[in-house]
Amino acid sequence: MALRIVATQPHPALVTLPWHQPLEEWDGPFLLQLPRGLSRHIVRFVRLEGRRYAVKETREPIAWAEYRLLRDLRRMREPAVEPVGVVTGRQTPDGEDIEPILVTRHLDRSMPYREIFSRGVRPDTTPRLVDALVVLLTRLHLAGFYWGDCSLSNTLFRRSAGEFAAYLVDAETGELHHELSKGQRTHDLDIARGNLFGEMLDLQAGGSLSEEVDALDMVDGLIERYEQLWGELTGAEDFGTAEMWRIERRIERLNDLGFDVDELDIVTDWDGASVRIQPKYVEPGHHCRRLQSLTGMDVEDNQARRLLNDLDAYAAANGLQAEDPALVAHRWLTQVYEPLVATAPPQTLSGLEPAELFHEILEHRWYLSEQAGHEVELFETARDYFARQAGSAADAETESADPVSLATPAEDSGR
Numbered sequence: 226m227a228l229r230i231v232a233t234q235p236h237p238a239l240v241t242l243p244w245h246q247p248l249e250e251w252d253g254p255f256l257l258q259l260p261r262g263l264s265r266h267i268v269r270f271v272r273l274e275g276r277r278y279a280v281k282e283t284r285e286p287i288a289w290a291e292y293r294l295l296r297d298l299r300r301m302r303e304p305a306v307e308p309v310g311v312v313t314g315r316q317t318p319d320g321e322d323i324e325p326i327l328v329t330r331h332l333d334r335s336m337p338y339r340e341i342f343s344r345g346v347r348p349d350t351t352p353r354l355v356d357a358l359v360v361l362l363t364r365l366h367l368a369g370f371y372w373g374d375c376s377l378s379n380t381l382f383r384r385s386a387g388e389f390a391a392y393l394v395d396a397e398t399g400e401l402h403h404e405l406s407k408g409q410r411t412h413d414l415d416i417a418r419g420n421l422f423g424e425m426l427d428l429q430a431g432g433s434l435s436e437e438v439d440a441l442d443m444v445d446g447l448i449e450r451y452e453q454l455w456g457e458l459t460g461a462e463d464f465g466t467a468e469m470w471r472i473e474r475r476i477e478r479l480n481d482l483g484f485d486v487d488e489l490d491i492v493t494d495w496d497g498a499s500v501r502i503q504p505k506y507v508e509p510g511h512h513c514r515r516l517q518s519l520t521g522m523d524v525e526d527n528q529a530r531r532l533l534n535d536l537d538a539y540a541a542a543n544g545l546q547a548e549d550p551a552l553v554a555h556r557w558l559t560q561v562y563e564p565l566v567a568t569a570p571p572q573t574l575s576g577l578e579p580a581e582l583f584h585e586i587l588e589h590r591w592y593l594s595e596q597a598g599h600e601v602e603l604f605e606t607a608r609d610y611f612a613r614q615a616g617s618a619a620d621a622e623t624e625s626a627d628p629v630s631l632a633t634p635a636e637d638s639g640r
């Protein structure tokens with residue numbers, strides 16, 4: 226049987242990988258050791274000409290189904306890992322069949338939840354992870370995607386201005402429908418609830434999560450947050466015609482949650498005394514679209530919200546509110562954002578996205594200003610931030626001779 230590689234991005238170097246060997250036996254300089262969640266299948270990471278991929282050995286129908294679903298989700302701009310291809314027809318030199326492989330792009334700067342917990346977490350981290358999971362699940366449900374196995378293990382997390390942004394990594398059990406029924410959504414939530422509960426207990430048993438965290442409270446919180454968000458995004462609202470401002474208010478609330486309203490259904494009753502509004506189509510990414518249209522930057526929605534706040538503050542401080550927003554954004558980009566990021570030492574930038582770094586410096590300014598009792602200048606804040614970072618890195622080096630960093634993958638030492 227001939228080896229067959231079906232790929233969305235036919236990267237020639239992919240052909241050079243040792244497809245005739247079981248994934249477990251792969252060895253070579255192309256392998257990367259990156260943090261990975263729990264999985265039934267063998268998953269390994271490779272780097273080919275600067276690009277990183279995740280390679281998963283799985284059964285053929287699963288590989289194809291997952292590949293197609295991930296393509297659909299990406300096309301719909303849902304947060305999911307990007308599929309690259311499926312490799313079938315694998316055989317060892319002795320003619321023994323080997324399972325096919327699904328290749329996805331490694332999600333840059335992402336962390337499996339175990340990795341996050343293994344570094345020790347602050348008490349408010351778990352609810353933030355759950356929040357990110359709720360947003361992901363709600364977005365997928367709005368898009369008509371039934372996950373069937375929502376869990377922390379099947380999700381990857383990225384930092385996003387002090388919060389997390391969640392991405393779907395495992396679509397094996399997923400189904401895409403035109404729309405989900407209440408029953409399908411409830412079923413999906415039940416699965417998420419059960420999975421999350423098990424994962425929390427597991428973390429507690431392994432000592433990575435404090436026993437003080439009530440796992441049951443946490444999973445109930447997931448359902449509650451989901452219902453709240455779903456209600457806000459899709460629920461009908463009735464009021465009298467004297468309260469028409471509520472339309473504007475509803476749109477603002479949705480924007481705050483990071484959604485744009487593409488279509489709002491407004492119905493008045495026969496005597497025109499009351500009004501019912503209901504969002505019909507909402508689109509996530511409100512802040513990132515606005516930032517992108519002003520600056521061309523493509524970042525997580527929370528990061529975009531943070532940068533937009535700073536941009537607004539800059540406009541206000543310089544009396545530019547009445548100017549063309551695109552010109553103001555350009556000035557902010559070239560006079561504040563870019564020069565500030567340019568002052569970062571390379572080792573800081575290799576571990577942190579520029580937008581996340583900017584957020585951290587803004588946070589640091591808040592902290593410094595509070596201590597000083599007056600607003601500390603941004604570039605001065607940055608100098609202090611980098612100096613403290615350099616200090617703590619030096620301390621870490623004396624404590625551990627072999628620091629492991631997420632940002633600097635080492636060669637894989639095998640599975």
Ligand SMILES: Nc1ncnc2c1ncn2[C@@H]1O[C@H](COP(=O)(O)OP(=O)(O)OP(=O)(O)O)[C@@H](O)[C@H]1O
Binds near residue numbers: 267335
């Ligand atoms: N594209 C990717 N980028 C980063 N990490 C990835 C990627 N693909 C897979 N991983 C890592 O590998 C782990 C396992 O992947 P996945 O969940 O798809 O495997 P699985 O064997 O199908 O899982 P399950 O046991 O749930 O069936 C993930 O939790 C994630 O940490």
Ligand SMILES: [Mg+2]
Binds near residue numbers: 264265378
């Ligand atoms: Mg999985």
